[in-house]
Amino acid sequence: MARIPLEDNFTDVIGKAQRGLHITDADLAGRAGISTEDLAALKSGRPLVAVLRRVARHLRLSPDALEALATNAWYPAQPNFPTGFAAFNTRYDDMTVNSYLVWDARSKQAAAFDTGADSQALVDTAAAEHLSVRYLFLTHTHEDHIADLARLVAATGAEVWSHEKEPLPGAKTFRENAHFHLGPLAIKTLLTPGHSPGLTTFYVTGLSWPLAVTGDAIFASSIGGSTTDFEQQYRATRDKVLSLPRDTVLAPGHGPLTTVAQEKQANPFFAR
Template sequence: MARIPLEDNFNDVINKAQRGWKISDADLAARADVSLEDLAAVKAGQPNDAVIRRIARPLKLSPSALETLAHKRWYPQLPDFPKGFAMFNTAYEDMTVNSYLIWDTRAKLAAAFDTGATCEAMLDLVRAEGLTLRYIFLTHTHEDHIADLAKLAGETKAEVWASELEPAPFAGAKTFKENAHFHVASLAVKTLFTFGHSPGMTTYFVTGLSWPIAFVGDSVFASSMGGSPTHFADQYRNDREKIFTLPRDTVLACGHGPLTTLSQEKQQNPFFAQ
């Protein structure tokens, strides 16, 4: 698979944080002691280290991580899954979206996380590996993540599951409460409610593969996080309390952008780096 670009540039992170915390340009410029002209230039994507570092703290961002992102000095080191895991990156309108498949290699039982714009490649792998798709877990129900749900569920007869806070718009879909537990043969799946970006955003924490892995949807991205004009504080709190407290070697399988790891995000994500 080709190298997947980061979901957000440094100015996307700045704008996302500013909208989320509801800080006006005038207020941010005053707090950071920068001119409105310099602030506007940075928000338009022109790197200026002095301005970037000054505006970071009022936005609750790491100055160093934000500067690193601005100069494109970091890209996550990708973890290796020799078996039982696959990532699919599909084009949806002017962006790409991720979906995932995990399976027990002995029992040949599998679970999908979202469908992406198309599930064709996922279905091809299911057939090639002789898998039985038992579950389709939805991180949330935004259209880009469930665009091919009817086809994937229809062809595999898998159970569709989503948060009770954001039921799937699909006949026969089931809902779970937080901390629900599922098993896919030897693989264990636990649900964590990480809402904010959407009402029922769910992270699925999975153990039994080569690494612990969290399917986080649009809760967190490599070097960024999911935005919300109305519930950004909820997303930020849930990310901190429920994702960033997972084991440090946890892989983060994000809804957009590349795979990353919790240990890397604790150093490189402007929203969460210390």
């Protein structure tokens, strides 16, 4: 399988932190003791390590993790699920978006998470594994995550569930700490808002590894963006996602799989 690129590069991370903290270029340059020209060069994509490390400290970012990202020195080790889990990465405009399928191998009951831009591969996998897709859980209702909703529902007959703060016509709604079951699989909802009001992380146990489907709460080496609720996004992700067991696999809305342990070490927003 082709390696999925990281969702954000180091300039994206700097931009998200700067916008979220409402720090202007002039203010950031002054705090970091660098010229506005050097800051502009850094933000244009030049990995000026000394400048980067100064900037990181004033954006609450880990200098070491940001440097590793800027120098392409890190990519998350990819976990292996022998059965019961499949990931799908589909192109949406100028980016790619993920969707996921989990199932109980014995009962063949399954749940899908988001639709991606094209749900055909998910539908084909469900058919090949002889699965009954009982639920379609939506991490949030931004268009790229529900782009193929109608076709996926028509193909599987799945019940659609979204958070009560982001209702959709025809969908059932849940609150935080709702519980669902597929045989031995347990699925718990964790509200992780900021990027959107009802952004939900689904914590799944009963597979080979604990799994958190995070939508746009966190990505490998980055975080979901928010210009209005950045602090809420940061705290919810830190307190509810990164507090999960260290071996929990994180299945984000964009970019590759990662784990809680890896993000605590290598995510510029959370590494210390």
